[in-house]
Amino acid sequence: MSLASLAHPRQDFSYGFLDAFAKRELRRRMLKAIAIPGFQVPYASRELPIARGWGTGGLQVTLSIVSPVDTLKVIDQGADDSVNAANLRRFIARMTGVATTTDTLAATVIQSRHRVPEERLREGQVLVLQVPDPEPLRQVQPDSSRAREMHADADYAQMWLTLYEQLVRFGRFMQGASYPVLVHGRYLMSPSPIPRWDTPALHQAAHLTLLSAGREKRLYAVPPYTDVRPIEFEDVFFQVENMAGRICMLTGARNKFMDELPVAEGGSQFRLSDTGYAAKLLRRARGDAATLGATYFDDEGHFYQPGVIRHLPNRNGLPEINPV
């Protein structure tokens, strides 16, 4: 037996950049997070060659789960080509040899900052969401130790009070992104700063969602087919952003989440936030081959799971959409 036969060839970096101890710890925490949906599991967030606050939480999770047989998509606010997404994608590919794509349907792992793709994710896909602040109780309880006790007691009364105060003062829920949700009927969870439009996509989803905050050193998960309910009152319901009447200036798409672009003459134009989906729509419009997946919201703005987004009946007994 020689030393060379016992040691593997020298490498400049560990596979996936993180050392074996870091990956093992992350994997232990991820398994616990999946077993306790919505519970924030602490972990020893490692240093990476990007600054905390730029997606290090999501990056550590992705580096721990991908392998060369995976296909990776990285998006930032829906865009595959933003600086943050491009840098993260390049780094992960260099450190793991993973194939990359902009097609949601082709990806097995999707790391995202602040969006869920428009096309429905399927079983076997992992959505990794970057989280700046994992604590949904932060606005009512700045002391994280006390907030942890509140989670232990399932004491979320102050969040309901905050919602009520918003209704009294402003006539509607003021929370935009990071709208708090109750996971599996037990833990209040921040779904990361995804718009309300994307929040229902986590409910009874076929895919696995992993959320990780590198700066705050906590990760949590939503397993497939798990109840994820935005907090709402019995007579005032959670509503998604109103995209009615917004038409994508490039693709003509309707009732999808749009970026608003101010124009010099006043007013706004709109463009699909999900650039990978937009690119496929454009390819199809040119007559090129493009496989489009079913989307969470259809062209009429109906969510694919009936009853998840509720509307009060109007005087005629028909659902009435409250524009927000």
Next chain:
Amino acid sequence: MSMPHMTPAELRQHATFTALMWAFSYPGRPQRLPAAGLAAFVAIGETLLDLETGFFTPYDDLVPALAATGGRPLPPIHAPYQFYPQLTLAELDLLVTAPLGTYAEPDRGATLVLGCGFAHGTPLHLSGPGLAQPLTITVARLPDALWRARATVAVYPLGWDLYLVDGDQVIGLPRTTRVEVG
């Protein structure tokens, strides 16, 4: 700068972790481990254990391999990871002392890796997160008292997270999975 490659150990641990991750994500669905029999327990041990954690197993032949990970041998009342290749009624008395976690730290509930058979045995009706529809599996070589203990001792969010191993197959039953026997 050359792209790093997986070492054989990393390849094995990644494959094991992937199986464990999907086993918890879709409870009741068998996932394939990169090793079979007792080696499957070792593969799970080397994927989850190191200097930062500890383990318990009543199976003496397994102790050296698990200790080689750096994990500390602990009594069952403290061990976060426990391995029972064959769970007898006597060992069940040890198992029921496994940590359940606390309301502040439910993640301290133990992970239990249990040897069993999937081909036939007691029908278990599963429901809960990860299951689009209720699912029935059959499990042999596990005492029914295990399921009674799991239902009475462990109340969500406290509880044990179970991996059932048969050959190179693993089925996950996280604490969220409701199990009805019969």
